[in-house]
Amino acid sequence: MMNIEAKPGRAPHAPAQDMAARAHIDAETYERMYRESITDCDGFWGEQGKRLDWIKPFEAVKNTDFTLGKVSIEWFRDGTLNVAQNCIDRHLATRAEQTAIIWEPDDPADPAKHITYRDLHREVSRLANVLESLGVSRGDRVVIYLPMIPEAAYAMLACARIGAIHSVVFAGFSPDALGARINGCDAKLVITADEAPRGGRKTALKTNTDQALLHCNEGVKCLMVRRTGAQTTWVEGRDFDYGALMAEAEDHSEPAEMNAEDPLFILYTSGSTGQPKGVVHSSGGYLVYAAMTHQITFDYHDGDVFWCSADVGWVTGHSYIVYGPLANGATTVMFEGVPTWPDASRFWEVCEKHKVNQFYTAPTAIRALMGHGATPVEKHDLSALRLLGTVGEPINPEAWNWYNEVVGKGRCPIVDTWWQTETGGHLITPLPGATALKPGSATKPFFGVQPVVLDPQSGAVIEETEAEGVLAIADSWPGQMRTIWGDHERFEQTYFSQYPGYYFSGDGCRRDADGDYWITGRVDDVINVSGHRMGTAEVESALVAHAKVAEAAVVGYPHEIKGQGIYCYVTLMNGVEPSEELRKELRQWVRQEIGPIASPDLIQWAPGLPKTRSGKIMRRILRKIAENDYGSLGDTSTLADPSVVDELIDNRMNRG
Numbered sequence: 001m002m003n004i005e006a007k008p009g010r011a012p013h014a015p016a017q018d019m020a021a022r023a024h025i026d027a028e029t030y031e032r033m034y035r036e037s038i039t040d041c042d043g044f045w046g047e048q049g050k051r052l053d054w055i056k057p058f059e060a061v062k063n064t065d066f067t068l069g070k071v072s073i074e075w076f077r078d079g080t081l082n083v084a085q086n087c088i089d090r091h092l093a094t095r096a097e098q099t100a101i102i103w104e105p106d107d108p109a110d111p112a113k114h115i116t117y118r119d120l121h122r123e124v125s126r127l128a129n130v131l132e133s134l135g136v137s138r139g140d141r142v143v144i145y146l147p148m149i150p151e152a153a154y155a156m157l158a159c160a161r162i163g164a165i166h167s168v169v170f171a172g173f174s175p176d177a178l179g180a181r182i183n184g185c186d187a188k189l190v191i192t193a194d195e196a197p198r199g200g201r202k203t204a205l206k207t208n209t210d211q212a213l214l215h216c217n218e219g220v221k222c223l224m225v226r227r228t229g230a231q232t233t234w235v236e237g238r239d240f241d242y243g244a245l246m247a248e249a250e251d252h253s254e255p256a257e258m259n260a261e262d263p264l265f266i267l268y269t270s271g272s273t274g275q276p277k278g279v280v281h282s283s284g285g286y287l288v289y290a291a292m293t294h295q296i297t298f299d300y301h302d303g304d305v306f307w308c309s310a311d312v313g314w315v316t317g318h319s320y321i322v323y324g325p326l327a328n329g330a331t332t333v334m335f336e337g338v339p340t341w342p343d344a345s346r347f348w349e350v351c352e353k354h355k356v357n358q359f360y361t362a363p364t365a366i367r368a369l370m371g372h373g374a375t376p377v378e379k380h381d382l383s384a385l386r387l388l389g390t391v392g393e394p395i396n397p398e399a400w401n402w403y404n405e406v407v408g409k410g411r412c413p414i415v416d417t418w419w420q421t422e423t424g425g426h427l428i429t430p431l432p433g434a435t436a437l438k439p440g441s442a443t444k445p446f447f448g449v450q451p452v453v454l455d456p457q458s459g460a461v462i463e464e465t466e467a468e469g470v471l472a473i474a475d476s477w478p479g480q481m482r483t484i485w486g487d488h489e490r491f492e493q494t495y496f497s498q499y500p501g502y503y504f505s506g507d508g509c510r511r512d513a514d515g516d517y518w519i520t521g522r523v524d525d526v527i528n529v530s531g532h533r534m535g536t537a538e539v540e541s542a543l544v545a546h547a548k549v550a551e552a553a554v555v556g557y558p559h560e561i562k563g564q565g566i567y568c569y570v571t572l573m574n575g576v577e578p579s580e581e582l583r584k585e586l587r588q589w590v591r592q593e594i595g596p597i598a599s600p601d602l603i604q605w606a607p608g609l610p611k612t613r614s615g616k617i618m619r620r621i622l623r624k625i626a627e628n629d630y631g632s633l634g635d636t637s638t639l640a641d642p643s644v645v646d647e648l649i650d651n652r653m654n655r656g
């Protein structure tokens with residue numbers, strides 16, 4: 001076992017020696033390049049921009065303004081390129097027969113697929129032609145609601161090829177959530193499948209899509225992949241069969257010349273208020289950033305097999321299953337299943353089978369697997385592994401240590417990467433071979449990233465090295481989101497108004513004496529359940545949509561496996577009696593309204609909610625009660641009726 005005792009001011013983990021020898025970046029290079037990236041930003045990113053093939057090379061590098069009222073973010077704005085060409089065509093001369101995607105199906109008894117760059121080129125070109133034949137053209141939106149199958153990557157890249165904008169919707173979302181996203185971006189087409197197998201169970205995606213489309217514009221078409229062959233309903237003239245159209249499609253499709261700033265995709269994500277917002281990412285800056293972070297953070301080298309276990313429905317899947325790896329000509333693993341089915345050794349079986357070199361997953365998966373002990377890991381030969389990564393939520397040191405010792409055998413650096421849907425790629429992360437690791441710390445900023453710790457009340461920058469406050473970023477980086485689809489005003493309000501002049505992340509953080517960052521979690525009403533980001537407001541609005549619910553307040557509470565669980569305070573309509581059945585009914589209701597990931601863990605009946613005299617729910621108090629930390633409720637003097645608090649404490653659900 002390695003000695004990982006954390007002494008203040010001392011880095012417990014020096015970068016692994018074998019890693020330092022071959023890593024792209026060593027400690028000195030990091031310092032030098034980081035300085036350059038800040039002092040000569042245009043020079044630095046102008047050089048990095050050359051990672052891509054440009055149709056018309058850019059001259060301008062950075063044109064950005066964080067000033068409230070005129071926030072504008074542009075990178076490489078006079079350059080033109082095609083993202084699919086960069087992820088596929090340019091590799092054909094040197095690696096046409098190399099595997100681009102290894103697809104590992106849900107059921108381990110089914111064969112894996114190896115898709116070469118040549119195969120990828122053919123499938124994506126054909127699909128690009130199919131999309132055009134269905135009336136999709138440059139700038140149109142296409143919603144992708146698919147299982148984790150290669151067709152999901154083909155669909156994203158086919159959109160990119162013709163300049164259409166994709167919006168991937170996680171297959172775990174409900175028909176309502178899907179419909180809201182189709183309408184939100186006014187999509188012309190939905191690409192779906194008959195069913196999505198996952199963990200031995202099946203989700204009826206086509207049935208969900210049929211339901212969603214009842215509430216959408218009549219002109220929206222549907223292209224369906226046959227994944228399981230299940231019977232589905234069929235609407236002539238609206239529904240099209242993927243296999244049939246692909247069989248007839250031409251192999252040639254000319255990549256569209258797109259501007260660097262043309263949107264590549266919209267990805268809906270939760271915020272602290274209102275409905276999910278459509279985060280818009282660019283073509284040029286996004287791809288430069290995804291490619292660079294994929295190569296540097298994961299120390300990716302030619303020939304490596306890279307596996308990111310996320311779903312393409314999340315940003316992690318966009319940047320580190322599809323765009324980053326393929327832009328780098330990598331072999332990327334796409335896994336349809338779950339870590340614990342058929343049993344808790346599945347991840348490790350897949351790592352062994354495909355000789356995975358870099359493995360990237362979420363702390364919630366590590367915690368769930370940790371519970372099964374070391375045996376499922378030790379059954380497998382993990383000697384190909386060189387690096388481990390985590391993303392999605394803070395990782396607790398116990399999980400970090402288990403990952404390091406049991407999975408990595410103490411010889412694989414762990415990159416704890418902090419970033420967001422909004423940031424496009426890693427912003428704070430260790431670099432293997434360059435950064436001393438500390439269990440639980442995301443450590444140092446990536447190139448070009450200038451984190452600041454702000455005093456949450458005054459908004460002042462805390463200049464001392466040791467600091468605690470909210471995390472903001474002082475200037476732009478190429479992977480930054482450009483706007484919220486259809487609502488630039490909301491974009492400015494959400495990210496640039498509370499702390500003017502900065503991009504506000506919504507996370508709290510601490511910076512230690514070494515200048516390393518420790519992310520402490522969201523400071524807004526966003527919760528992180530099993531690495532899935534959720535707005536408490538969304539769960540609340542689902543609850544109050546139920547006929548028996550008068551009012552609801554939702555907060556997160558610490559959960560051993562999920563990181564955070566969903567704690568709901570529910571006030572019932574007058575005359576409605578609380579019961580276990582009603583609890584079940586509400587749980588089921590929320591699953592239907594949003595999806596299984598939003599299923600409430602605890603529902604407390606609340607005859608009254610703590611409110612200020614102006615009627616605002618005091619969530620701070622509800623959070624404390626849910627955390628079973630009611631001894632430190634703080635100031636309750638502004639409450640209209642302080643007695644409701646005692647009632648809530650007496651009947652609290654989390655006494656652990």
Ligand code: 6R9
Binds near residue numbers: 393394
């Ligand atoms: C990539 C992704 C973003 C939120 C973010 C933060 C949390 C992500 C983290 C982390 C601590 C890490 N988060 N990575 N917290 N350490 N390494 O997860 O995007 O789904 O938008 O979530 O996730 O709270 O603000 P997204």
